[in-house]
Amino acid sequence: MARVDLTHHLYQFFPQLNGKTIEVPGSTIGDVIQGLETLAPGIGFYVCDERGRLRQHVNIYIGEERVSDRTTLTDLVAPQSRVLIVQALSGG
């Protein structure tokens, strides 16, 4: 089970996740998003577009490494991985 942390911003839209330890099964980032969608229906469309691609201004980290496959979300997640989903900062 991967442990998932979300940017504070996302908890505003999905308060049912706030204050909870989020753990989801799966071996890829795509699996993690599916697991999150089960816990909080609708969150997948916040993180990804309707083609399943990571939104342009969203980043996902596995540990301290940013995921490399933003299109099909195949980056591998280990059972003890920490996954962090945040909005990308692009200056300003």
Next chain:
Amino acid sequence: MTHTVLLGTRKGTFFIEKIAGRWRPRLVGHAGVGVNFFDRDPTTGTYWAALGHGHWGAKLSRSTDGGVTWKDAPQIRYPEGSRHYMPPPPSETGPGEGAPTLKDATLLKLWVMAFGPAGQIFVGTIPGGLFVSRDGGENFELNRPLWNHESRGGDLFAGTGNGTTKWYGTPAAEGEFAPGIHSIAVDPKNPKRILVAISTAGVFESLDGGNSWRVRNKGLTMDYSPDPTAEWAGHDPHALVLCPAQPNHVWQQNHCGVFTSSDSAASWRKVSHPHQGVHFGFPVAVDDADGRTAWVVPGVADSHRTAINGALFVAHTKDGGESWEQLRQGLPQEHAYDVVYRHALAIQGDLLAFGSTTGNVYVSEDRGHRWQAVANNLPPVYSVRIR
């Protein structure tokens, strides 16, 4: 009957209500979030807000308890296989760079909503999608006849179509140069007649409930085209409205002037009066009963998007644009740089309201003759409706 002014702003959703004789704004939802459009479905009473979250994409939000609580609605998604030809950005149209590129469609922006007399909910989007719900907003479906229109390349679900598009883009696409549907008008006397206006393609009309569409650009002029009157000159209506009681009367505030039609958009007539400041702007409102009576809020020009001479006014015609009157009473007449966006002027009976990019909201209860500022320092106002 007491009306409420509904505001969608860059930082939230507001009501403006008349309480004890005074109009007062009230934040009712989506604090900090961009609200491109906010309206009430007259059939169900549900309030709808079209949100632009920035990082998290475009989302529909709705309230069934008068704006007390809000929830995400079933979301609009472009169906699998929907593709479109992206026009080349204007800066990249040099030799060899002008070919459109085929691209998967994903939702960039929810821009406008409209409600049909049979309970339909229409949503105009970027890139150039018309979505329709016939079940109160539980499911939205892309209107494929318009999406697959030959002017856009044909049926790109099935193949590569004719390889080109006559729909150009809008900077409102937020990051991409894609076309957008910003105006949807349903004829209350004939619900199968639907008009849409597109930046940048012009006006389309359906007479069969959306099963087929024809272009309605005859009479428009596009100052920046080698052939300004061509059907596909890149016409850029900024807003389109029709008169509910006389739906053959249609108006548009266009990038290149104010245009009106008295023959159901079959032909347009330019009724700009630049010497009176009536030319460039974004919104237009038409009277509920009289199709020759309309209001616009002019700006200087596309290259100079501010109030004219620092003084804000509403221009009003009662004769189909033959003559215009400048209505200034109660509006700031110095140091005003307000611009009024395409959805930010509304009329209901004698009540008119508009909101500006500088967060000012003005209301008139006598058809525009006297105005009062009912809010200042709000976020930039994107939409104003009166319900």
